[in-house]
Each structure stands twice: as structure tokens, then as C-alpha cells.
Amino acid sequence: MNEIPTTTPSPRTESDVFFWNRESARLTLWQWKQSGLLSTPLLYPAGAPIFDRGAAPQDAFLLERGIVVFEREPVAREKSGIYALCLPGNLFGHCSGGRVNASLHSAIALTRCIVYRISREKMLATLYKGGEAALFIVRQYLHNLLCARARATESSINGTKVRLEHLLLELASVLEDHSPAGAIQLPLKYKDLAAILGISPQQFSVIKKEMEGEKVIACFGQRNKLALRSSGSKVQFFKVHRYKRIPGIPSGA
Amino acid sequence: MDAWNGQDNSKSSAWNIPQLAGALDRWKQLVGPTATARRSGPETVLLSGNSPARRSYLVEEGVVALSHHLSTGKQVFLTLRSRGQIFGHSRHVLNHSFELTASALTECVVRTLDSQWLIDQIKGGGDAGVLLMEQHAFDLHESATALIDLVHLDASVRLRKFLVQFAAAAGVCPGEEMEVNVPLTDGYLASLLGISPQQFSAVKRKLAAEGDIRHIRATQTWIISSRHDQYSTKAA
Numbered sequence: 001m002n003e004i005p006t007t008t009p010s011p012r013t014e015s016d017v018f019f020w021n022r023e024s025a026r027l028t029l030w031q032w033k034q035s036g037l038l039s040t041p042l043l044y045p046a047g048a049p050i051f052d053r054g055a056a057p058q059d060a061f062l063l064e065r066g067i068v069v070f071e072r073e074p075v076a077r078e079k080s081g082i083y084a085l086c087l088p089g090n091l092f093g094h095c096s097g098g099r100v101n102a103s104l105h106s107a108i109a110l111t112r113c114i115v116y117r118i119s120r121e122k123m124l125a126t127l128y129k130g131g132e133a134a135l136f137i138v139r140q141y142l143h144n145l146l147c148a149r150a151r152a153t154e155s156s157i158n159g160t161k162v163r164l165e166h167l168l169l170e171l172a173s174v175l176e177d178h179s180p181a182g183a184i185q186l187p188l189k190y191k192d193l194a195a196i197l198g199i200s201p202q203q204f205s206v207i208k209k210e211m212e213g214e215k216v217i218a219c220f221g222q223r224n225k226l227a228l229r230s231s232g233s234k235v236q237f238f239k240v241h242r243y244k245r246i247p248g249i250p251s252g253a
Numbered sequence: 254m255d256a257w258n259g260q261d262n263s264k265s266s267a268w269n270i271p272q273l274a275g276a277l278d279r280w281k282q283l284v285g286p287t288a289t290a291r292r293s294g295p296e297t298v299l300l301s302g303n304s305p306a307r308r309s310y311l312v313e314e315g316v317v318a319l320s321h322h323l324s325t326g327k328q329v330f331l332t333l334r335s336r337g338q339i340f341g342h343s344r345h346v347l348n349h350s351f352e353l354t355a356s357a358l359t360e361c362v363v364r365t366l367d368s369q370w371l372i373d374q375i376k377g378g379g380d381a382g383v384l385l386m387e388q389h390a391f392d393l394h395e396s397a398t399a400l401i402d403l404v405h406l407d408a409s410v411r412l413r414k415f416l417v418q419f420a421a422a423a424g425v426c427p428g429e430e431m432e433v434n435v436p437l438t439d440g441y442l443a444s445l446l447g448i449s450p451q452q453f454s455a456v457k458r459k460l461a462a463e464g465d466i467r468h469i470r471a472t473q474t475w476i477i478s479s480r481h482d483q484y485s486t487k488a489a
Contacts (some may be wrong), residue, residue, distance in 0.1 A: 054315075072401055083401050085337075094390040094402055103403060130378025138375055138382050141389035144342050144467060148396040153321055153329045198400075 007061070020170055021149060025089030032062055035133055037123060038116035044109035044188065047243030051093055053106045059117050061093045066113030067174055068092060069192075070105040080195035082188075084151075085110070087174050091118075091144050100164055110243060155198060160207050163197055165216065168228045172235045182227065182240035192242065231232065270349055276337030276388070276429045278461060279380050290364040290377045295436045300341050300355035309342035309368045315361030315423040318437075330445040332395065334360075335422035338388055342368050358436055359423050400403045408448045409456045415445065416477050 032038055041064065044050060050061060053072060068086040083105070086092045092107055094192040109115075127134045154163060188196075194204035211217045218227045226237040266402045277384040290313060293299060299317060304337035310317075335338045340355055344366030357363075374381035402411050420433040424457060437445075467476040 046385040070397070082377060085399070094393050104398060108343065114372050123386070124383060127375075128378055128380075130376050130382065134378065135372060135375050138385050138389070139347055141386050141393070144344060145348070145389050145392050145396070146349075147402075149321070152396060152400060153331070157329070186412055231376035 003206060007008065014145065015076075019147070019166075020087045020089070020173070021175060022149060025087070028143075029062070029064055031136060032116070032118075032140075034204040035126075037118050037126065037133075037137075039119070040116075041151070042115045042117060042200040044113045044115060044248065046109055046111050047246045048109045048113075049107060049245065050113075051103060051233050053104065054102050054103050059093065059120050060091050061107070062091055062116045062118060063088050063114065065176075067110040067112045067171075068107050068113060068115075071108055072105045078191065078201055080189065080192040082192045082195050083198075085196060087170070090147070092140070093146075108243065108245065111177065137251040142160060144246065160197055160199055160203070161211055161216070164193065165230055166227065167193065167196060168226075168235065168237070169230055172237075174227075180236040181236075181238070183236040185240045186226065186237040187240050189239075189242055264312045276384055277311075278378060279384055280337060280339075282364065283310065283331040283374060283379070283381055283384075284364065288366055290362055293361045293363060295357055295359055297357045297361070297365055298354065299357060299361075300353075302353050305343070306344040307368045309345070309366040309371055310340050310355065311364040312336055312338050312365055312407055315357060315359040315363075316419065317355050317361060317363070318358050320356070323352045332392065332442070333419065333422055339366075339371075339385065342366075342371055345369065346372060359434070367402070388471075408446050408452060409460050409465075411446050412442070412453075412456055412460065413477065414451075415442075416466065416475050420477065427479075429479055430439075431479070433475055433477070434473055435475050436473050 044066075050068060063086050065088055069082045070084045070086065071081040071093075072083060073081055086107070093103065100175065123137060127137060154166075158166075171186065171188075172184055175184045175186065179185060190204055190208070191201045194201045197204070199207070208217065208219070212219060216229055219225065220227070221238075224239040228235045228237075293315075299306070299332075312334050314336060317340065318364040319334060319340055321329045321331055324414065333434075334355070343349070371381065371385075375385065402414065406414075416433065416435065417431070419435055420431045421427075423433055425431050425433050439453055440450050441458070443450045444451065446456075448456070457466070457468060461468070467477055468474070469476070
């Protein structure tokens, strides 16, 4: 059985407080559940769109389980349209009070996801009413914003190899499906990982080779297995097919 | 289609800054005459790591850059704040901040607010919480746009976009040519675009050769032509 880390990624920079970790995600979800603003849980199979590009911003969504990808139209066949991930405890599809244009991306369930819808009307009514619930909403939006900024800043702070290592560790913490041999099922292609890191597939290939040379990562099997050594632990991924997009938005119940 | 007014959903909301103008009146109604407003010249540091955590700021005029100071001494540009936007509040509202430095990029009028007053306003209900939520939702949309741009647009397009966005925030009227004073060094602009100073020089040369921009270094003036601009600045 391969060793799967159960801990969150180790501290990286002074902005670590804004990076994903399981405990703070759990706490955030618990707080949202106390707020009375969440819908009943909505289940989305892998590949199901939660909203499509061009949709008018209405309600916000809160991810409880799984991973959601944000995808825009790919500019070229060899490039992925995915540009970011949403991890549990985070908001997405933010309701805006009418100031923001239609969504620039689609939000698609990368894995099986549990999502809550937060109605725009309920959220605005709570803000107008005030109290701790209003402050909680403002804090959540602010926290999500600072997390987004921390991620954007990471590309200025860390080299691409470090960012790839962090991304894989983060995925290892969130992805739940394992192969019979214990490897984590990774439903992303290399070009998707490249797009999330903001580099070209060619640059990704060069970096991957360099990291293989440095024995930080290893590719084996029929190139569908990927192992990462980091902070004394070893994480193994088994690449599986990425979702096939399911047309239409399921009722989700 | 007038992209300045953000009516074209296929384009970036980076051009939506004028839409936020109404927020200033709403904030002014809440703040009243008590808070002090201060006029500052370009390059004035309005907020730094040493500033009191209980102070927030409301931009009434001008453009402010927020940046993040790393322990290495490096500074990373985060975003622009303009008319009707609040900054500095995260330190008190969240007890943590990621926006450690705010510098005026143009002549600015900035009103100082007590962050605890802001929290009390949110808890008291009414417009304050809605205004902040709207600003943060707008910022989240903007950060997504910036991320998409970083992946999908080359640096020359991103430079043009930034200059047009800056001109809009600074109140420059859209036209065939826009002239805007940008008091930022090439190195700072390069870091903002996520490229090296050498790459920045090459991008600037390319855009100048194509007649898209002119940079008059002595006066820190950038002249942006809308001739080939897909995010065009056509007059309404």
C-alpha cells in the first residue's frame, strides 16, 4: 500500500493562512451551515456544469466536497481551458448585487461534488438586516478575495517547480478516489496542470523532466502514474480520464 | 458596443471601473461629514505595515495601488483602488491582511475611516455590508479575469489592458487616443505583468512599432491608441 499523506501541505510562505487546509475548510463549512443561508446539498457528478460561461451572476455557491474547475473556452487544441480550481470551503459564482458582468468561465465538477447554493436575495436580506450573520458574509467574501490574491501572488514568489509541488500536494489532500493499489486518482491531464500553473504545455514538459531528474517526481507505468516526494512523504497519483462534460445542468437534488 | 461601460459580456470587467462610481455617494451618505479627507500627491504611501490596524480608507478621487510586501523585500502589485472603493479594512475585519502597502498613483483624495465603525455599520445593517460585499464580488471577478489574462493573453495585450484600465480609473475620457500619466517605473510595470524587465522592454518596443502605444519617459506619459484595440475605447 502506498503512503498517502493525511496532513495538509506544510507551511510555505507568510501568506499561508490564505492557502487551503482541511481544518479551516471544515470550520468555514460549519459556520456557513449555522448561518441558515445554505440550500439543501446539491450533488453533481464529475463533468456536470454547475453554471456555464456567460451566465448572469445570481447566486453564490459553496463547495463542501470534491473539486470544481473553472474553464473558459480553450484558445488552442493543445491548451487546456481550465485556469483555476475551487476547493472545499470556498465560495464561487459570487453574487454581486448586479455590478459584475456575466461569468467569464464555466464551473464544472471535476470530481463528484457536493455544493450548496446561497441565494442572492437571502444574502442581501441578511446584509441589510445586519448582525453577526452580515459580518460573517463580509468576512467570507474578504477571505475568499485574499485567498485569490495570495494565489495570484504565489506566481511572483515561487518558481514553477515549487508551485507544481504545492498543487499536487493540495490535490492529494482533496481528491478522495483511490485506485486498488492506493494511488490517488488524478482526473487532470498534464496540459490542465500546465494551464492551472499559467504555463504552456511545452514549459510544463520541460519542468516535469527537470523534476524527474531531481528525483522530486517520477513518472512510471505507461506514463499514467506519477509519484511526488515532498517533505519526507511520498504521494502517488494514478492518472484517470478527465470528465466528459455532461450537457445541461442537473437538478442536483 | 461600448466596452468602457462593461456592456459587452464577452469582455473583461476590467473596464467596469466607472460602474463603481455610484458607490462613492452611497458611502458618503453613511460616513457623513465627520471622517477626515486628505489630499495626497502621486507616490504618497497611504498605508504600510506600520499603519494602525483600525484605519480603513475610502478613495474619493484618484487611483491607489495596493501591493504586498514579501519578507524578501520584494513588492508584488495586487490591484488598483479607485473612486468609491475601500481599502485597508481587512486587517481589522479579518484580523489579517494581505494588502500591506497602498500608494497613491495620481493626485488622490482619500477619507480615513475607523475600521471598528465599519464593523459596527455592517452589524447595524443597511448599505455598508452590501457595499463591501459588492466590492469584494467585483474584486473576485477581477482577480479571475486577471488570472485568465495571465494564462491566455500575451504580455503586450495585458500591458494595453492595464494602461486602459488605469486611464479609466484616473478619469481619462475614452477616445481615439488616450493620454495618461502613469507614475510607475518600467520595472514595476514588468512585475505587475509578471514578466522580466527585459521582456517588458521588448513588449514596449513591439507595441510602439505597431503604433499601439507611445511612452514619453520624461513626463511619464503613455499615449494609447485605440486603432487595433479589441477592448476599444470608442467614445460612447
